[in-house]
Amino acid sequence: MARQPGRDLAGSGHSPGMTPPGIPLSPSPGAERSTDPYLPESGNGGFRVLHYDLDLDYKVVQNRLTGRAVVTARAVQPLSRFSLDLARLQVRDVRVDGRAAKFEHRGGKLRIKPERPIGYGATFKTEIRYSGRPAPVSGRWGDIGWDELSDGALVASQPNGAPSWFPCNDRTDDKAPFLITFTAASAYTVLVTGDLVARRRGSGTTTWVYEREEPTAPYLMSVQIGRYEMVTLASGGVPQRAAIAPRMRSDFQRDFGRHGEIMTALQRLFGPYPFKEYVVVITDDDLDDPIEAQGMAVFGRNHLDGRRTHERLVVHELAHQWFGNSLTVADWRHIWLNEGFATYAEWLWSGASGGPSTNAHSAQWHAWLASRPADVVIGDPGVTRMFDPLVYKRGALALHALRAKIGEQAFFALLRSWVAEHRHRTVTTAEFREHAARYSTESLDGLFTLWLDRPALPPLPVVR
Template sequence: MNPTPGADRSTDSYLPEHGNGGYQVWLYDLDLKYRVGPNHLTGRATIEAVADHALSQFSLDLAGLRAARVRVDGRPARFSQRLHKLYVTPDTAIDADQEFTVEVRYAGTPRPVGGTWGDIGWDELTDGALVASQPVGAPSWFPCNDHLADKAAYRITITTDTPYTVLATGQLAARSRSGSTTTWVFERPEPTPSYLMGIQIGRYAEIELAADPVVQRAAFPPRLRTAFLHDFGRQPEMMRVLKRLFGPYPFGEYVVVVTGDDLDDPIEAQGMSVFGANHVDGRRTHERLVVHELAHQWFGNSLTIADWRHIWLNEGFATYAEWLWSEESGGATAQDHARIWHTRLSRSPADIVVADPGVARMFDERVYKRGALTLHALRERLGDPDFFSLLQAWTAQYRHATVTTQQFVSLAAVYARQPLDDLFTDWLHTPQLPPPL
């Protein structure tokens, strides 16, 4: 079966091979069974979508797992798999604007997707499993339209060995035990891209960190309890500060998971952040990461970039949140951080454009820090009242939507008393670092 030309490519300028053309998903209903010991996953994905145009064939992203049966609107469909794509030919062509349902039964040994950034996706822990899907790991555990701008609702049912705690990017709707296994059901009604969905499985202790102003829960290995309670002890205050600066928290709750293994970096997910055991030392050494990941719930999760080239809208804002928290909590001011990082960046090559860094440099430190410097320059130009009014308007106007750099630039102009073209050109579109602030 030959794929329809272009059906297996998305509109993303950096990762067109991830995501698919021709349709938009509005609901994923995933029923999963996972055996921890042999690392074996069995799944049934029911996908509700609507066609952008007539479809005689379409594709889904699925990597490392084998589809056993595919149905479209209840009827058997022909299918084939090549590389990380599942190609589906329905019994009857789908009309433009038609809603349709795809059911995929699949199984296998889940493993990360290899690529530019190493192994991304479903990964075994020493005792359990985690999912780190950003930016291309979602197909390692379920068939999906793996494009960051295709945001859908989710229902996840997962059954696994009873000694293990399961946490997923959604609110727990039900839990039941049957023999040696327990079934957990999570619901994520807010529009969510596939890369922000995740499941964490481990032998965890669970606590409630706060009930106000947002329910905040945590799961961690029991041995880390004392250190965790100290290192994350100021998170409820962080939530209050960020709500005041950025506007209402965009989800029903916030969950933090600390794995028993070390992780290179924390993992961002919708309504959830995942840290490694190495990020908990009882001395708040990594507190900036705690606020950084929390800030992503506004910038990256509720407001999701429409294309990966806009990544500074995620990472620059989350980095600036670190500086704001430092300022609010009695540490170094944002101006202090801006001065330090300008000096450091001045020693780096002037060979990156923050607004379009290129696929190999999406997660370059300069995107993070110079993105934050851009925001600080904007704050200096606008003044605090207008700057923070802009941020709150930004999060309110595009809540649970997709965003671009141009949309932010256009909204910023509304709050400016003078043109901002020079500021954004110098900080976002010019490789040479502007003068110190």
Template sequence: MSPKSPRPAVPTPGADHSTDPYLPEHGNGGYQVEHYALDLDYRVGPNRLAGQASLTAVSTQPLSRLSLDLSGFRLDRVAVDGRAAKFTRTGEKLHIRPARPVPVNTRFQVDIRYAGNPAPVPGRWGDIGWDELTNGSLVASQPIGAPSWFPCNDHPSDRASYRIAVTTDSPYSVQVTGNLVSRRRRASTTTWTYERPEPTPSYLMSVQIGQYDEVSLATSPVRQRAAVPARLRKPFGRDFGRQEQIMKTLEGYFGPYPFGEYVVVVTDDALDDPIEAQGMSIFGANHVDGRRTYERLAVHELAHQWFGNSLTVADWRQIWLNEGFATYAEWLWSEATGGRSAAAHAGEWYDRLSAGPNDILVADPGVDRMFDPQLYKRGGLTLHALRQRLGDDRFFPLVRDWATMRRHSPVTTEQFTTFTEAHAGESLTDLFAAWLWTKPLPLFPAR
């Protein structure tokens, strides 16, 4: 553990923004949300969304006011505990003043009716959030897109359960990150209702709407299914034909899959990169070619269900804990299936990184470098260095214990390094200081 390791930031009580060091404009203080109930009516043609959101939260201090993250939309009504509340908008913040102050440590409910044309939230990584497809829509919420479709406390440390009902035109399939509990058709529309019982941050919630065929991928060790355009079913069958084997392999490394099912969605449009969500991964039509060209991405996104979704970063500085593990999972899958060993992949990427520049602190990359390829690969190299130091007999039990003991919890680099040293029974300060807290590339871990 490096003595430089920062402690995780948490929202400051009473503030209209979090103290997240990277995205202080997202997240709100003074309360924690326990549950979101969203009733959404969406019309594909005009891209029109009407919603009613009910948030159940617990105050962490007396609240004469509070704020939520919401981008766009006309607000028709805001109420706290059934009483109409005054509200104002500032940028992507909804400021609410309850008719009666909320005492500390009190459960309260906020109800919001809103409508409009959902659009992605502009950011330094491009536009992120609810986006129109050629025929349907998708949601990519990481890291700032959730306010594009519902009012929320948009910080990874604020984790809640969800019930989401989406009504849309009956020819369309609706896939939501959760367990489907009902589907009711009325005239020309169908209402799809999903529940997400596990504690989930807003950025991992997603809605996918399109004209999809449903495909079964596997029934064990957990149910795995897909929503795929009819024209892509044949090549998809080959590209994702080893999905059951991938799941079993990753369970062997990381322990039991942390959710009730796993869903793959393939949009009929091209996407720059796949998208992760809670219990779901979204790929573009360009990721399906019938030759398993992008199978490593299927492995990467599934690995995020353990590292990134079940174990969620406490703040955005900790992003390597998501991407380093998902990258190393790609190398482990190659090794497990008779391809190149993890050591060979690590050696290749070490050589590439050696060409420079090496100008990133993995444990604190800065907001502009959160999704930098250097962070992904060097995060994977950090884990390989740890594996080489401990040996397989100690490394893999450590990884499984980390994933299972911290299941459905926020995590930090400091917690990981402390856990690792305790599990290994030795100091690993030099290793973590070199790989996580130093910019120059350390020596390649001995094979």
């Protein structure tokens, strides 16, 4: 991926307002508990976030971030203590409803003891002032989160990198709106997942204000900083823009030249685009894989070649705006609802644009799956396999099998209603199965059991 920054271990010591060394600050019972069985250390219980307000100042050359976060939340149990997720950065001060609070910050958790207990159902505001050199969160998937580029920075937080740059309740099922004020040197363009509502020039710096009104999971919030020029992806309909290095213009115009058609096709298949605009960022560094964020997708310069080699990835990331971003999995067991659907969107676009049909793709990937061990249960693949290509391809095949079973008209009506009824909410596999049952005169239990609950590969589905 991009080169990694130097590791700053700020935050491992003690600051004013913290409990003395050796005295752990434990949260209230249940207040530091994730509901995600795959990432039990990410996320916290005891409250639900209502809003994030972040005021950030970033020095690009020094990779130095100074922040003030105000997290508005509602207690879902009485709280004498609670915690937030925050990695590495140095916390200077914590206040709850304006009063100084004791805190302890270590192991990726910011544990807070307010001056007064918080009652069940109460709304409270936690203000955190922090700073340091942001760095990715390291784990089984490599380095995730805030990352330095050759000249700038990016954020790619799936699945657990959001705490690399702001304190949060890092759970997929705790979605909230955001307001982000971000200041950086004026030579750089700053893009944040949200709608740009203000931009103010100072002495050598520019402050950008972005608002994300739709409820958003922390991992889907992103910041992109670089010497970009903004260009139009497509005109008419949904505003579609791109941030690119000027020298990439020629290849970009070819590789993303059909983006307006792709947007139109996916809206026809899935329903209206769920956000106000769509922004594509092409970094001037190589990236292993593109990554989606709320209303945004990020590609590396290696995904441009002027031959549309990676157009399927363009489709895949756009499809995630419906499946993954507007409809967000309640926990990571259900990841096929993101990746299987986005993969199937690739196949649908291929057929619609004169390429191989969905039947051709299903045959190709069914043969590929048949050549490999059948050792993944798509409906619950396990944390070590959640990003396995088998989840992507077999998830798409499960949708193709459903389409073959219930027919064209019912299948696409099902997809559009699934998107509409769960807009900006979280979803589970069980909910999808129940939803699909409404569009079939026969039971679908057997089909879903074969494709989602068992590892053995079912026969090749064919749409007639």
